[in-house]
Amino acid sequence: MPKRREVAPAAAPLREPLHPFVGQQHVLEYFRRLGPQALAHAYLFSGDRGVGKRTFATMLAMTLHCERPTGFPVGYCGTCGACRRGLAGSCGDTILVDLDFIRETARVERKTDALHIDASRRIIELMQLQSYEGGRLVCIIPDFDNVTPGDYAYNALLKELEEPSAGKLFLLTAHRPDRVLPTIRSRACGIRFGPLSEDEIAGQLERYYGQPAQRARLLARRAQGSLGEAIREFDESVMELREATRTWCLQTLQSPKRTSALPRLSRDNAREEAVEVLRDARLVIRDLLMLSLGQEEHVLDRESLTQYKAASATLEEEGGPTKLVAALSSVNEAARIADETNIPPATVLGWLQVQLKSA
Numbered sequence: 001m002p003k004r005r006e007v008a009p010a011a012a013p014l015r016e017p018l019h020p021f022v023g024q025q026h027v028l029e030y031f032r033r034l035g036p037q038a039l040a041h042a043y044l045f046s047g048d049r050g051v052g053k054r055t056f057a058t059m060l061a062m063t064l065h066c067e068r069p070t071g072f073p074v075g076y077c078g079t080c081g082a083c084r085r086g087l088a089g090s091c092g093d094t095i096l097v098d099l100d101f102i103r104e105t106a107r108v109e110r111k112t113d114a115l116h117i118d119a120s121r122r123i124i125e126l127m128q129l130q131s132y133e134g135g136r137l138v139c140i141i142p143d144f145d146n147v148t149p150g151d152y153a154y155n156a157l158l159k160e161l162e163e164p165s166a167g168k169l170f171l172l173t174a175h176r177p178d179r180v181l182p183t184i185r186s187r188a189c190g191i192r193f194g195p196l197s198e199d200e201i202a203g204q205l206e207r208y209y210g211q212p213a214q215r216a217r218l219l220a221r222r223a224q225g226s227l228g229e230a231i232r233e234f235d236e237s238v239m240e241l242r243e244a245t246r247t248w249c250l251q252t253l254q255s256p257k258r259t260s261a262l263p264r265l266s267r268d269n270a271r272e273e274a275v276e277v278l279r280d281a282r283l284v285i286r287d288l289l290m291l292s293l294g295q296e297e298h299v300l301d302r303e304s305l306t307q308y309k310a311a312s313a314t315l316e317e318e319g320g321p322t323k324l325v326a327a328l329s330s331v332n333e334a335a336r337i338a339d340e341t342n343i344p345p346a347t348v349l350g351w352l353q354v355q356l357k358s359a
């Protein structure tokens with residue numbers, strides 16, 4: 001007989017308030033038809049970053065635990081005891097395996113944030129307890145594609161996923177589902193989340209993030225289907241990094257003989273920031289390419305249009321579209337290196353700098 005929880009264990013509160021879920025109608029429809037009783041024991045939500053995979057997982061868990069749900073899969077009341085605990089991040093029946101969870105469970109200081117054996121053991125331990133709210137235990141593991149196959153953690157979890165139990169639900173998310181081992185994929189029901197439309201993103205920014213209509217539109221366009229990306233623009237350090245990336249890119253392409261300062265990466269979060277820099281560099285070069293091909297209407301970052309036009313004029317003398325196509329493929333190659341190797345992020349950016357200069 002599994003031990004019953006006496007108190008709901010404390011967990012980190014949610015960083016963002018939960019706004020009504022937007023988009024992914026096919027996902028909502030699928031679960032609506034299925035109903036709460038027919039849920040499988042594990043799902044793998046795949047799709048780009050910032051399209052609602054983790055938000056949906058959180059909302060589904062809250063709805064399952066809610067005492068007076070008004071609908072399914074998203075229909076928690078927001079006011080009952082279970083909902084209040086859920087919103088405060090202290091619902092004992094939802095285990096969110098985020099960075100805090102991973103860092104807290106590590107017995108030794110670790111350099112990586114990958115799911116390790118201690119975290120994995122803790123998940124299994126927690127999932128073996130009985131539900132506190134009297135319903136189903138839900139374990140949400142975001143970025144499951146980061147769990148390296150062959151890890152002890154992976155094997156232990158695989159075993160857990162092999163033994164479906166009515167009282168447990170695993171919700172895994174991955175933006176690169178191809179990296180999740182087939183053995184896991186075959187045990188979890190795969191659900192694909194698509195990019196959001198500009199209307200869906202702009203509407204959400206206007207209604208819940210206080211953005212005037214025009215600005216909401218600009219941000220939505222630049223976000224390329226990811227609400228998460230759009231929201232990140234409200235973070236000052238993200239904005240600074242984006243500015244620095246834009247300046248660096250434009251200067252390097254316009255005056256290859258001068259050395260412009262590389263965007264500075266923080267010590268703690270260098271890998272993620274390098275991914276951001278490369279994403280933004282791709283956006284800048286893509287927009288410059290559109291301009292040089294005479295397709296101004298396809299420029300995504302409308303706020304930088306004036307700056308881009310000025311740069312574009314100089315670039316015409318420097319090789320124009322050919323140079324930009326070469327630059328774009330260098331950025332893609334840098335992104336691949338950053339993603340697939342352990343080369344330090346600053347070194348990858350340095351390599352890209354050399355490529356852009358010689359493009």
Ligand SMILES: [Zn+2]
Nearest residue numbers: 066077080083
């Ligand atoms: Zn409720």
